[in-house]
Amino acid sequence: MTNESTREQGRTEQQLRDDLAQKLIEFGAARSPGVVTAFRNVRRHLATPEVDMARTYDAEFAAITKTDEHGVDISSVSAPRVQAMQMEQADLAPGMTVLEIGSGGPNAANLAEVVGENGHVVTVDIDPEVTDRATRFLKATGYQNVTVLTADAEHGAPEHAPFDRIIVTVQAADIPPEWTAQLKDGGRLVVPLRMRGLTRTVALVRDGDRLVSDGVELCGFVPMQGLGENRVRLAVLHDVEGEEVGLRLDGHPEPDTDALAKALITPPNKAWSGVTLGGSESNEHLDMWLTTELDNLPLLAAKPGARQRGLVASASPLGIPTLVDGDSFAYRTVRATDEDDRYELGAIGHGPHGQQLAERLVEEIRTWDRDHRGDRAHIEVYPAGTPDDRLPADGRRIERRHSRVTITWP
Ligand SMILES: C[S@@+](CC[C@H](N)C(=O)[O-])C[C@H]1O[C@@H](n2cnc3c(N)ncnc32)[C@H](O)[C@@H]1O
Incomplete structure (x- = not known):
């Protein structure tokens, strides 16, 4: 050269x-x-x-x-x-x-x-x-x-x-x-x-x-x-190549996959919150709030093909918080509003109790908007075996082999 x-x-x-x-x-x-x-x-x-x-x-x-x-x-x-x-x-x-x-x-x-x-x-x-x-x-x-x-x-x-x-x-x-x-x-x-x-x-x-x-x-x-090594486990709800849909489990209760797979192909039940986000605003803090508050909230993982086929309305590589209860589930979603680049948060439910679960999720989205929008989760990590009375009294506790992780909000 x-x-x-x-x-x-x-x-x-x-x-x-x-x-x-x-x-x-x-x-x-x-x-x-x-x-x-x-x-x-x-x-x-x-x-x-x-x-x-x-x-x-x-x-x-x-x-x-x-x-x-x-x-x-x-x-x-x-x-x-x-x-x-x-x-x-x-x-x-x-x-x-x-x-x-x-x-x-x-x-x-x-x-x-x-x-x-x-x-x-x-x-x-x-x-x-x-x-x-x-x-x-x-x-x-x-x-x-x-x-x-x-x-x-x-x-x-x-x-x-x-x-x-x-x-x-x-x-x-x-x-x-x-x-x-x-x-x-x-x-x-x-x-x-x-x-x-x-x-x-x-x-x-x-x-x-x-x-x-x-x-x-x-x-x-x-x-x-x-x-x-401790990977999330996928509970598969739909197994067609390119359209896979599953729930990522991380310490969540074992789901009834047969019932949830049936629920997935039933008509959706929607609920809307009235809470809106700007196009560049992220869901990340809302999702932390939902995971703190709701006991059985694994993440919905869906391939883009599942969305194209209309099986799910939202797909994200990071996964979408999904409230599960027995034979039904509801996941967080958004829809466009009349305002340019603003989206309304809501939930889509499937299964016999899909509507109720969608409404429960929407109620929690409203609580976040009213009481915690702008707040950040506070996380603490204690050695496994630390007695309960040393941990924050409220919030979420995550038990791992070596540690007890707590998530609380101001
Ligand atoms: C995202 S890469 C690291 C990138 C790097 N810090 C950078 O950007 O220059 C993650 C690495 O973690 C390593 N890794 C996974 N488990 C590990 C473990 N138990 N101990 C040490 N390294 C590990 C993987 O081999 C992989 O190379």
Whole structure:
């Protein structure tokens, strides 16, 4: 390559990084100078040479690097927007020691940029192919203050503890005691925590043996492998290829799938709330409210074909909260209003009690609108075995092997 074309490529690369940093600022994902600078500096495209360079600098693009035998994505380089959001949640500073759980390379480099020469990043992945790739990337890009480990992160990284920050970049259903123990008191654990099917990246501050939330963001992450593996289970209601409909169960009661499959093909019963959302407003906090309040609310997962066939009115990759009771169910939906780009929230029920369930869901949507719109869920994590009287008295309790997670609202 001539010097001229090398210089040209360098300019293009820098332009892509500057544009990405600008986008992250506009999205509100990158707010602090350290995080913005990291995205301006890290040559992230070198981690995935098989991907078109420009795509790797797209704020929303996650490069999938591994898929399992069932077609489930199990490794990726996360999208820049998600990486920036978690970095801001972590409230990083120069000189810190940070553990990243789930490697890829670019995010460890981002963290290394922020903690600087006097800081240290430890990144751990269960998969040697991933750590090989990350090691090669970090060498090529010259980050020396990063240690790459191949291990199941269920036990953290005891030989490098204590940490100022732990950032988990893989979906976790539970918080192993080692993560809390290896975090300094007052330190932050940022984790995509799955709570009754809903995954949110939660910033948790250590306070003795408990963790207390300070920020909750919507996200999607690949599932945990190894000792902490705990996947949602799908109860299938309709099994035609491309039109599959099912309920994702995460500690919910076993549903009567035969009865619910029959209910799915009966005419829908609709109920409308009068509560509206702007087109860019998210359902994420409403869904957390519904999952806090309603006992049996798994998520409806439907392939786009199911929607095209008219089996369901809504489909979302994240799943839709669905109230289930015996032979009937009702899920949250929206319809257009007369106002441009505003949608009314409602529910669609199926089965003998579908109308009643749709009305129950709508009642809860109205309560959220009246009492909690603008509020954020408060999450606390206690070790399993903590007595009830130490937990918040109201709200939702989620019991996991290692922890008791509570969700409450102001
Ligand atoms: C989304 S990727 C990490 C992306 C990376 N942080 C980045 O953007 O640069 C999640 C990773 O978690 C890893 N993982 C899954 N279970 C794990 C476990 N128990 N311990 C360590 N790593 C695990 C997977 O192998 C996968 O590579």
